Amino acid sequence: MKPTTGKNILILMADQMTPSALRAYGNQVSKTPRIDELARHGVVFDSAYCASPLCAPSRFALMAGKLPSKIGAYDNAAEFPAQTLTFAHYLRAAGYRTVLSGKMHFCGPDQLHGFEERLTTDIYPADFGWAPDWDNPEVRPSWYHNMSSVLEAGLCVRTNQLDFDDEATFAVRQKLYDIARERQAGLDARPFCVVASLTHPHDPYAISSDYWNLYRDEDIDLPRTTLSFEQSDPHSRRLRHVCETDRTPPTQQQVRNARHAYYGALSYVDAQFGSILDALEATGLADDTIVVVTSDHGDMLGERGLWYKMTFFENASRVPLIVHAPKHFSARRVEGSVSTIDLLPTLVELATGKRETAWPDPVDGRSLVPHLRGDGGHDDTFGEYLAEGAIAPIVMIRRGRYKFIHTPVDPDQLFDLEADPHELVNLADDPAHADTVAGFLVEVRQRWDLDALNHAVIASQRRRRFHYAATTQGRVQAWDWQPFNDASQRYMRNHIELDTLEAMARFPRVTQVKNE
Numbered sequence: 001m002k003p004t005t006g007k008n009i010l011i012l013m014a015d016q017m018t019p020s021a022l023r024a025y026g027n028q029v030s031k032t033p034r035i036d037e038l039a040r041h042g043v044v045f046d047s048a049y050c051a052s053p054l055c056a057p058s059r060f061a062l063m064a065g066k067l068p069s070k071i072g073a074y075d076n077a078a079e080f081p082a083q084t085l086t087f088a089h090y091l092r093a094a095g096y097r098t099v100l101s102g103k104m105h106f107c108g109p110d111q112l113h114g115f116e117e118r119l120t121t122d123i124y125p126a127d128f129g130w131a132p133d134w135d136n137p138e139v140r141p142s143w144y145h146n147m148s149s150v151l152e153a154g155l156c157v158r159t160n161q162l163d164f165d166d167e168a169t170f171a172v173r174q175k176l177y178d179i180a181r182e183r184q185a186g187l188d189a190r191p192f193c194v195v196a197s198l199t200h201p202h203d204p205y206a207i208s209s210d211y212w213n214l215y216r217d218e219d220i221d222l223p224r225t226t227l228s229f230e231q232s233d234p235h236s237r238r239l240r241h242v243c244e245t246d247r248t249p250p251t252q253q254q255v256r257n258a259r260h261a262y263y264g265a266l267s268y269v270d271a272q273f274g275s276i277l278d279a280l281e282a283t284g285l286a287d288d289t290i291v292v293v294t295s296d297h298g299d300m301l302g303e304r305g306l307w308y309k310m311t312f313f314e315n316a317s318r319v320p321l322i323v324h325a326p327k328h329f330s331a332r333r334v335e336g337s338v339s340t341i342d343l344l345p346t347l348v349e350l351a352t353g354k355r356e357t358a359w360p361d362p363v364d365g366r367s368l369v370p371h372l373r374g375d376g377g378h379d380d381t382f383g384e385y386l387a388e389g390a391i392a393p394i395v396m397i398r399r400g401r402y403k404f405i406h407t408p409v410d411p412d413q414l415f416d417l418e419a420d421p422h423e424l425v426n427l428a429d430d431p432a433h434a435d436t437v438a439g440f441l442v443e444v445r446q447r448w449d450l451d452a453l454n455h456a457v458i459a460s461q462r463r464r465r466f467h468y469a470a471t472t473q474g475r476v477q478a479w480d481w482q483p484f485n486d487a488s489q490r491y492m493r494n495h496i497e498l499d500t501l502e503a504m505a506r507f508p509r510v511t512q513v514k515n516e
Contacts, residue, residue: 005353007328008289009091009193010280012273015055015103016202016309018298019048019320021266029221031214031267034274035322038293040331042324043372047337049381049398050297053309053316055124056080056105057387058296058340063087063104063113065344065363068384069448074457075387077130077464079108085361087344088114088193094351097190099175102168102197111481115195118481119171123164123199126479127471128464134457137238137391144388145203145308146244153205153258155212162208162268165198169272172196173279180283181507191288193347196276201265201299203308205257211264211271220260222252223302225422232305233426234410239310239389255302262301283507290350291324294340303422310389312396312405313423317383329372336379337398341365346372382447386457393453397440404428404440408450412437 019025022032024039025046051061052068060073063086068074071084088098092114100112101119107126112118130143156162172194182188229237229246240246250258273293280286300306300315309316319340323329342365348356349367364382371377383396394407403423405413412428414437419425427433444450471477492501 005351006191006288007325007350008191008285009096009292009347009350010276010289011193011195011197011292011294012276013102013195013197013293014201014269014295015197015199016297016299017266017269017295017320018301018315019318020298020315021201021262021301022320024322025320029215029219030263032270034270034277035293035320038291038324039322041326042291042322043329043332043334045321045323045334045338045368045371047335047398048294048319048321049317049337049339049383049396050295050319051339051341051382052384052386053297053311054385054387055296056107057384059105060084062294062296062340062343065341065365067341067364067382068386069393069453069456070364072456072460074460075130075132076105076124077107077128077132077468078460079128079464080106080110080113082108082110082113084113086114087347088112088116090114090344090348090356091193091351092116094348095190096351097179097188097192099192099194100197101172101175101195102165103199104195104197106481107479109479111479117175118483119175120164120168120483121481123161126481128468129472131461131464131468132388133465134391134461140242140244141388144242147248147250147307149203149205150250150258150302150307151248151254153254153261155209155261156206157208159204159206161199161202161204165200165268165272168196168198169275172276176276176279176283176285177507180285181505184507184509191351193351196273198269198272200269200272201262203258203299205259205261205265207261207264207268211268212261214267215260215263217256217260220256220263222255222259223304225304225424226302227304229305233413235311235389235394235407236304236306238391239306242310242389243307245305245307250302258307259301262299287327289325290328291322292343293320293322293324294343295319296340310385310387312383312385312394312403314417314421317396323368323372325372330374332374334371334377336371336377337381337400338368338371338378339365339381339383342368386453393448393450393457395444395448395450397443402436402440404437404444406441406444408454412441414440 050058056076057068057073099117100115297309345367380399385394392409397404401418403415414428415423
């Protein structure tokens with residue numbers, strides 16, 4: 001795949017960051033100046049979706065450029081097979097240095113998936129302990145989200161999520177300095193793809209005072225649409241059961257507190273992104289680096305009475321997607337619907353300068369470079385949900401103004417998002433839209449064998465639950481990533497010549513000033 005274009009790639013990824021909470025997408029409350037600046041000078045995708053509104057499936061799909069069902073990425077305890085090719089494999093094959101810092105929720109013994117370096121461990125477990133159980137849908141998983149994140153939302157001094165994201169940010173900054181110093185010393189001139197993946201603003205909704213105090217309580221907006229259990233569609237009712245939404249309904253103040261903390265967490269994410277961008281600028285690498293901002297999925301934030309994700313309603317399934325490369329692409333907004341699975345072919349084209357057509361393993365994603373150049377591009381996207389709260393596969397098609405959601409066990413849903421952006425009017429039974437529904441159903445049958453997929457999901461759940469029960473008996477051998485830090489190669493060491501060490505340690509090198 002060589003030679004490369006020489007363009008560096010920096011992917012700034014947040015967790016559960018819904019675009020409806022960002023100023024770049026019209027929100028008037030949040031304070032995210034660094035993301036705003038990237039959006040002002042970048043290409044903003046106004047209708048970008050995740051492939052599955054859940055952490056691990058979405059991330060695996062993003063990295064592989066495939067829909068989750070193609071790689072067995074059913075839920076948050078699904079193994080990401082080592083033979084699955086990712087954008088890190090493709091870029092590494094093209095001569096890139098590939099680095100990951102922060103969360104990617106890899107499950108299974110392979111904790112690299114094409115990354116040459118992984119700077120931190122993950123915040124979530126790598127085992128099969130979170131496998132759902134569609135055999136017993138009425139039993140609520142004890143380890144899953146409940147409403148404590150909302151009921152107890154507010155100020156904190158410290159959380160493990162702050163610990164994790166501070167570490168991930170620090171590690172990325174240090175790596176950028178190391179890359180610059182190694183280039184300066186002539187040790188490694190390869191272009192890089194660095195992924196900085198934070199766990200905020202994911203619940204629990206708690207943030208420290210320096211970010212909480214950026215917002216006044218009275219300025220926090222409340223959900224635009226609140227539905228009761230009885231008013232909700234069948235899947236939403238199951239989600240309300242899984243999350244115990246109606247066991248202790250939050251008060252209006254608790255809802256406001258949760259959204260207040262979420263906004264604070266967005267500002268925290270923005271500050272970390274800014275810190276990384278400052279390091280990029282300080283090293284002189286910014287002009288040659290394409291910056292991508294995105295998330296794995298959104299957050300309902302109380303809309304429709306729902307929280308977290310796990311649904312194809314807009315707040316949960318839409319993601320921010322911003323590509324900042326003003327030297328290469330003029331600032332613009334893209335209306336067409338695209339997906340995070342489109343990032344793999346996009347990154348490969350940006351890295352190699354050519355549209356890949358002979359993939360070693362076919363991908364579902366399509367390059368976004370035509371959108372970046374303003375030369376058109378596709379306007380449809382597809383999604384799957386195969387995890388908690390579902391009792392059969394749920395699939396989604398977004399094309400043009402319509403979103404269609406189908407599962408064999410519930411009534412179909414069709415929304416006209418231009419006329420009904422809050423998805424309050426289901427048009428699936430409207431005779432005027434019968435042809436549209438029929439066309440989507442034909443496409444569903446052509447694209448998915450839902451009965452076979454249902455059997456595959458249940459069989460996988462059973463295997464993984466048994467696997468976890470067996471491997472947690474006696475001595476447990478964990479798959480969690482253990483970052484290696486060779487202290488013998490850091491700072492001052494006697495086996496490294498002083499001049500060599502100083503050349504590597506200082507950036508930029510001191511230039512001698514001649515006296516006239």
